[in-house]
Amino acid sequence: MASLAAHVRLIGTWVYFIILEEDRFADSVAAMSEDPIREWILSEGKATQITKISSIGGGCINLASRYDTDAGSFFVKTNRSIGPSMFEGEALGLGAMYETRTIRVPKPFKVGPLPAGGSYIIMEFIEFGAFRGNQSVLGRKLAEMHKAGKSEKGFGFDVDNTIGSTPQINTWTSDWIEFYGEHRLGYQLKLALDQYGDTSIYQKGQRLVKNMAPLFENIVIEPCLLHGDLWSGNISSDKNGEPVILDPACYYGHSEAEFGMSWCAGFGGSFYNAYFEVMPKQLGFEKRRDLYMLYHYLNHYNLFGSGYRSSAMSIIDDYLRLLNVGQIVLWSSSAESTVKERTGPKNMASEAPPVPLPDLILSLEQATLMAKQLPSTTDPTHLLQIYSSLHQAQHNLSSFISQTQSPLFPTPPPQAAAPENSLSLATGAGGAAAEDDRDEPMMQVGDDDYEAVIEDNCKATIDKVEEKMRDCFIKNKRPKRRLSPSLVEEERLVDDGNARLNGFDPHGTRLRALDLIYQFHA
Template identity: 85%
Template sequence: MGDDPIREWILSEGKATQITGIRSVGGGCINRANRYDTDAGSFFVKTNRSIGVSMFEGEALGLDAMYETRSVRVPKPFKVGSLPTGGSYIIMEYIEFGASRGDQSVLGRKLAEMHKAGKCEKGFGFDVDNTIGSTPQINTWTSNWIEFYGVHRLGYQLKLARQQYGDSLIYEKVILVIKFDQAFINILVKGQRLVKNMAPLFEDVVIEPRLLHGDLWSGNISSDKNGEPVILDPACYYGHNEAEFGMSWCAGFGGPFYSSYFEVMPKQPGFEKRRDLYVLYHYLNHYNLFGSGYRSSAMSIIDDYLRMLKV
């Protein structure tokens, strides 16, 4: 590739003969985003001048995995590469958004169809690590969901909090809620008590690895011109389907969404008791990304579980 690999790809593999316009579109706070208009249609391009290709590679693999389920609409990724001046880019399908976020009941059904179709035999995790916001998200394949969630979700966020804030109080309280890997056993004096006390939360629950968007909040949900839901900017991995609702506190999901979802993926016993366990991951991530404003919300969830589990 030469000085402009984006332009070169569009004019070769993108099947365009000319680029008729480039304009900036909303791309969030991490990346720059542009719409490239051509005689072969439009392309959506995100660039980041300060990071390598791994973040966009993770996004592309997630989009591909969701696209292959033929359920909820996602933009199809075409190309990930490095910029000659440093940084990276991703080229994907451009979707013209509609005026609203669309029908919540349709989104609920389509999301459930994605979870149902996206079953994985390898276990819990993903082929690559990716990011949740700008935080690394570790996706090492693990056969047991509670271990995966404890080590690579809550555990990883707690380590970040301890490094960033030296917040031993929040760390010590959360370690009572879930069992971590063997490296933490010396710290987790009460680990064995925890295993016994966790059982009521997952009693009679079948946990299968299902493809998750991973970061489903209102900013990553839209609709196309026909009103069909579109989901964007994933942090994909294979996990317990209920973990998809961890960002529900800023997604605006209502009754029609959940009713439609559970028609396809039936609600399992104890769903309400487990819901905040998945919210906690995202509160901890916001705590690490944005500061102490999220600390009290995380602590409130932790305290509630400690009372519930009587540990």
């Protein structure tokens, strides 16, 4: 009997443990079904155990984690508010670049929804090295990817994706100019109109889109696989020093469009030299460079606000002048406003309110302080803040200058001698010029030769200022877009009923403002 009782207890123990293990297995299955990331890693990922999960930060849109397992490590990005479509586009782009076997990218494994909302992507984990890698190797491998990644469908991609968190439309199009005008610039301009009510940048931008074809004359454009968002934060290297690119916004487009983010990518001469050895530079490359930057400046404007607006508007204005595009100027009278059409590299009517002088001085002082930090900083985010401050100072200065070009202002008295090394002395814009101006008759509103008078008084000085500032900039920084006052001499809407502003010296104030910005560039 004792033996039988012992057997019964043993059987009971076995049954207990079997039930316990079944419960644990059920709990494990339930947990896995609630965590699709863990489920995939422990099944299709060939792992039997996840040893560690660690957060490795993320950008302003997604969270990133590293999953260490007995089958290797996986890189996982999650987003709690956006569905799988964003990561599906990224996975297809990574897969397309991976298949070229040219430049290293993380291999994508799985995309799906999260049970509580949002989405995830699982991809290969790449251990980054301490440095960004060799610039010439990066240039060569990027060119090899462009050369290998071709499409017979035209320009676009199989799915729409995102640039940052902005939708990027990739409808297949046979003509590049049409594709870039409608699905890149046109889409961003419409966003700015809808989001900010910015009719000025929308209307000017649309004129550029309709007239930009001459920039592409005498070149053959083939659809190349592009990363699409190639800035310093999306470029790294592995432990062996081989370049790695990640977080793409892929599509098939003109190879030059890849450099649209070069203003914050840090590409040097060795990069471009190596790139052009594989993909020869096309005629007019320099003239199109800013056109491709414009798309990204507009996107930053739509994503991050007005700090990027002046850069986008400056590019648009430059191209409208370069292309000799007809522009509309408004003239006011006491009875009605009339519209005149003109052509040539002249100036748009200013639609923004005048920049107060204290605001102008403050922005110039801030830009000066920020510019002094350029030699000692390498952080991409800090560099973006510095350049944004410089662009804002440029925009304020240009706006202030344009608003002082009014026939309602009194002619300034002769200027006192400028101190040594000042901009006024350097350009020869002193008292003699002002004294000559006193003999000029005041123009009536709407006179046909109003612009000619303004240009006679100002063009020579502005040209010299621009040249000096450009020379200083080139000597002290790597080549970028000019950080100098705009060439635009904007006309403004003039109301016949406005009062004369007594005691205000627009030319003198203008020169003092230019002195400040010249000193900060010098």
